[in-house]
Amino acid sequence: MPLEKKTTTYRGAQLKKDIIAYSKGAVEEVTGSKHYIEFNNKIYEIDCGAFQGGKDPEKRNRESELVQPDSVILTHAHYDHSGLLPRLVKEGYAGKIYSTPATRDLTSVILMDSAKIQAHEKGEPAYEEKDCLEAMNHFSCFMYGKHKIIDDDLKVTFYNAGHILGSAMADLQFTKKKFLKKEEVHILYTGDIGRESNPLVNPPATDMPAPKYIFLESTYGNKTHESMDKVYNELQYIINRTIERGGKVLIPSFAVERAQEIIYFIKNLMADGKIPKIPVYVDSPMAVNATGVFSIHSECFNDKIKDDFMAKGKNPFSVRSLKTISNYKDSLSLAKSKKPAIVISAQGMCEAGRIINHIKHGIENPDNTILLVGYMCEGTLGRKILDKEETVEIDGENFKLKAEVHKIDAFSAHADYKEIIDWLSKVDTFKLKKIFLVHGEKDAQANLSKVLNEHGYANEIVKEDTKYKLV
Numbered sequence: 001m002p003l004e005k006k007t008t009t010y011r012g013a014q015l016k017k018d019i020i021a022y023s024k025g026a027v028e029e030v031t032g033s034k035h036y037i038e039f040n041n042k043i044y045e046i047d048c049g050a051f052q053g054g055k056d057p058e059k060r061n062r063e064s065e066l067v068q069p070d071s072v073i074l075t076h077a078h079y080d081h082s083g084l085l086p087r088l089v090k091e092g093y094a095g096k097i098y099s100t101p102a103t104r105d106l107t108s109v110i111l112m113d114s115a116k117i118q119a120h121e122k123g124e125p126a127y128e129e130k131d132c133l134e135a136m137n138h139f140s141c142f143m144y145g146k147h148k149i150i151d152d153d154l155k156v157t158f159y160n161a162g163h164i165l166g167s168a169m170a171d172l173q174f175t176k177k178k179f180l181k182k183e184e185v186h187i188l189y190t191g192d193i194g195r196e197s198n199p200l201v202n203p204p205a206t207d208m209p210a211p212k213y214i215f216l217e218s219t220y221g222n223k224t225h226e227s228m229d230k231v232y233n234e235l236q237y238i239i240n241r242t243i244e245r246g247g248k249v250l251i252p253s254f255a256v257e258r259a260q261e262i263i264y265f266i267k268n269l270m271a272d273g274k275i276p277k278i279p280v281y282v283d284s285p286m287a288v289n290a291t292g293v294f295s296i297h298s299e300c301f302n303d304k305i306k307d308d309f310m311a312k313g314k315n316p317f318s319v320r321s322l323k324t325i326s327n328y329k330d331s332l333s334l335a336k337s338k339k340p341a342i343v344i345s346a347q348g349m350c351e352a353g354r355i356i357n358h359i360k361h362g363i364e365n366p367d368n369t370i371l372l373v374g375y376m377c378e379g380t381l382g383r384k385i386l387d388k389e390e391t392v393e394i395d396g397e398n399f400k401l402k403a404e405v406h407k408i409d410a411f412s413a414h415a416d417y418k419e420i421i422d423w424l425s426k427v428d429t430f431k432l433k434k435i436f437l438v439h440g441e442k443d444a445q446a447n448l449s450k451v452l453n454e455h456g457y458a459n460e461i462v463k464e465d466t467k468y469k470l471v
């Protein structure tokens with residue numbers, strides 16, 4: 001039975017004419033995105049993400065306070081942006097969840113997978129499958145460039161964020177009344193910003209109305225990525241040297257977007273004769289489901305994919321030697337097999353899922369390669385492998401790290417700090433008063449803040465439970 005709707009300490013008559021913003025996640029860290037904005041005695045939430053990595057994320061996902069908003073705006077499907085929506089609904093949320101259609105469909109894949117994982121973990125789950133199904137009933141979707149009137153004084157428009165399929169930046173247009181005058185205030189929540197060179201989706205949009213405030217992600221605020229052009233060469237080199245040794249290439253991957261990007265690159269490498277046509281296994285029911293979602297949202301692909309594949313009736317993700325593994329028994333026997341192969345399996349930071357068995361059985365074999373292709377949060381098994389710790393503990397057992405470890409940074413779906421500055425330079429910042437930094441670890445945020453200052457952008461790093469008055 002839904003709990004009674006909570007009121008929060010932030011509501012108050014004095015706030016009626018002010019716009020107040022605060023965050024309860026992705027504050028000096030990169031997961032748990034939950035941002036709130038209050039206006040006219042209403043609370044709007046941007047993203048309702050789960051925590052990953054760090055100290056006891058399960059406890060935080062189960063017990064951290066969720067503010068009950070009037071509306072939720074979801075920038076994209078990733079778990080750290082969508083993962084607590086079912087708990088919000090379970091705790092009584094009755095409003096709408098606004099997103100693009102592709103985000104809705106990918107979110108359903110991600111939430112159902114999370115509920116399944118939680119059902120097998122010790123302790124009380126944050127939510128169950130039935131809560132996910134209920135959450136899906138709250139979605140209201142619209143495409144990039146179309147606006148939705150959420151309240152008399154709030155209009156929301158999505159702009160392509162270029163990060164993953166369906167990902168959006170949300171332009172919140174508030175109408176403030178000053179005596180007989182009206183002022184339109186645009187506040188931009190970037191969600192996660194992608195890169196010019198994303199192989200599947202178009203680059204981040206820059207044609208949104210001039211924002212007065214930007215809530216900007218800062219995941220790679222202190223890093224620069226390699227050019228995407230390098231991916232082909234690096235992937236070719238790593239796959240070939242591993243196969244020549246007779247080993248397996250184990251790729252822990254996010255099931256959504258990254259897995260499809262890898263399949264797309266492997267398809268091209270095989271088609272160009274750059275790597276042998278060895279078996280490629282996608283051992284992740286979630287990745288298989290996500291690939292299905294990609295196939296019904298070709299409206300989100302970039303022009304190159306549309307021209308090269310869709311216009312010719314071809315599927316950008318079909319590889320002849322690709323096999324999908326559906327049952328657990330086959331997954332385990334693949335993990336134990338020593339035959340050369342490429343195995344793409346989730347979860348991306350090696351914290352759960354079938355990749356765990358592949359790592360357990362493959363990590364002590366120097367012929368194998370563990371190829372990391374995504375961000376690894378502090379405290380995760382993926383981060384320990386990335387840091388090349390001599391011994392790693394998996395499920396209470398110690399394993400020697402003897403497999404070769406590679407990381408391809410160019411795969412990142414996040415803009416690096418130079419790309420963020422480049423993107424900002426193309427946005428109309430004529431009215432910009434301040435940039436608020438969210439979704440980044442401390443070092444990354446400190447550097448991005450410095451770089452933004454150097455480029456003349458006033459900015460502030462958002463702190464936990466601090467209220468910001470946007471005037």
Ligand SMILES: [Zn+2]
Pocket residue numbers: 076078081163192
């Ligand atoms: Zn993301």
